Amino acid sequence: GAVVSQHPSWVICKSGTSVKIECRSLDFQATTMFWYRQFPKQSLMLMATSNEGSKATYEQGVEKDKFLINHASLTLSTLTVTSAHPEDSSFYICSAKTSGVTYEQYFGPGTRLTVT
Amino acid sequence: GEDVEQSLFLSVREGDSSVINCTYTDSSSTYLYWYKQEPGAGLQLLTYIFSNMDMKQDQRLTVLLNKKDKHLSLRIADTQTGDSAIYFCAEGQGGKLIFGQGTELSVKP
Numbered sequence: 057g058a059v060v061s062q063h064p065s066w067v068i069c070k071s072g073t074s075v076k077i078e079c080r081s082l083d084f085q086a087t088t089m090f091w092y093r094q095f096p097k098q099s100l101m102l103m104a105t106s107n108e109g110s111k112a113t114y115e116q117g118v119e120k121d122k123f124l125i126n127h128a129s130l131t132l133s134t135l136t137v138t139s140a141h142p143e144d145s146s147f148y149i150c151s152a153k154t155s156g157v158t159y160e161q162y163f164g165p166g167t168r169l170t171v172t
Numbered sequence: 173g174e175d176v177e178q179s180l181f182l183s184v185r186e187g188d189s190s191v192i193n194c195t196y197t198d199s200s201s202t203y204l205y206w207y208k209q210e211p212g213a214g215l216q217l218l219t220y221i222f223s224n225m226d227m228k229q230d231q232r233l234t235v236l237l238n239k240k241d242k243h244l245s246l247r248i249a250d251t252q253t254g255d256s257a258i259y260f261c262a263e264g265q266g267g268k269l270i271f272g273q274g275t276e277l278s279v280k281p
Contacts (some may be wrong), residue, residue, distance in 0.1 A: 062214075088267060099260065099271045100215070149214055153267055159203045159222075161269060163215040 058084045060152050062164035069140055069171055076136045077167045079150030085130035086152035090161065091123075094147040106133055140171045176263055176272035183278045190248040192275045194261035197242060201263035204237060206246045209258045209274070218246070218259075253279045 059082040069075050079089055088107050092100040104120075106112040106127035114120045122144075124136040133152075137144055147168050151161040175197045184190045196204070202223055207215040221228045221235045221244075228235045234247040244261055258274040 060214075090267075090269075097274075099273045100269075102268065102270075105268065151215075151269075159220055159264070160217060161267070163207075163217075165214040166212070168212075 058152075058154075058160075058162040060086075060150065060162045060164040062148075062150055062167050064167060065165060066168045067170070069169070071141055071171055072139055074136055074138045075140055075169060076134055077148055077150075077169070079133045079135070079152070079164050081131045081152045081162070084152075084154055084162075086133070087130065087155040088153050089127055089133040090151045090153075091125060091133075091135050092149045092151070094149060094166075096147075100149060103135075137169065140169070142171045145169055145171045176261060176270055178259075178261060178272035178275045180273060181276050181278070183280065184251050186251060186253055186279055186281050188251055190246075190251045190255070190277055190279075192246045192248075192259050192261075192277065194244040194246075194272050195242055196244065196261070196263045196270075196272075198263055198265065198270070199239070199242065201265050203264045204235075204244050205262040205264060205269065206233075206235065206244075207260045207262060207271075209260065211257075215260065248277075251277075251279050253281060255279055 063078045091103045104112045104114045112125035127133040149166040151163045205220040206218045232249045236245045256279045260274045262269040262271045
């Protein structure tokens with residue numbers, strides 16, 4: 057089956073620093089990748105949609121200058137949390153889909169970010 | 173607007189059937205999904221149903237869709253302790269997913 061990996065799985069950083077999270081599709085080409093944020097005991101909230109080679113589309117209320125998304129290849133998307141603050145601490149999950157199959161997104165295992 | 177609602181908790185005994193319910197508001201949703209999330213992990217797609225279907229069965233899983241009432245349910249037959257997890261329903265349109273809050277299923281031996 058289609059596998060999506062994320063790296064790192066857990067990161068702790070100091071307030072004011074930037075953190076990059078990678079999302080890779082291991083055995084398929086992902087034309088579209090999605091980034092979600094999940095607070096404890098809560099649902100997943102879509103942050104942005106990125107298509108390979110073009111700028112990401114951010115959901116309302118998500119700061120595009122704070123959450124930088126790059127989808128430079130068909131197998132890799134990155135999310136950079138810039139000038140992180142404690143309120144950015146969360147579980148970040150990516151998903152990926154191909155252009156051929158429209159109904160399924162394949163989810164990564166998530167990255168837990170803790171900002172101290 | 174788009175909104176997906178689920179009850180937060182469900183507790184069943186091992187061997188019983190579990191029924192998790194979900195309501196949604198976007199009648200133009202093309203697909204509706206059920207995902208499973210175990211602690212500290214990502215989401216696993218359990219099953220999905222196309223909006224013009226009423227029912228879909230896949231081994232122990234049965235999905236019922238009432239499009240008129242915008243109600244979706246997931247029935248797990250012969251629930252096992254390994255089924256303990258959080259279950260999310262989601263509605264999808266054009267590849268974008270809107271998730272419910274998740275139902276925490278607890279299976280007692």
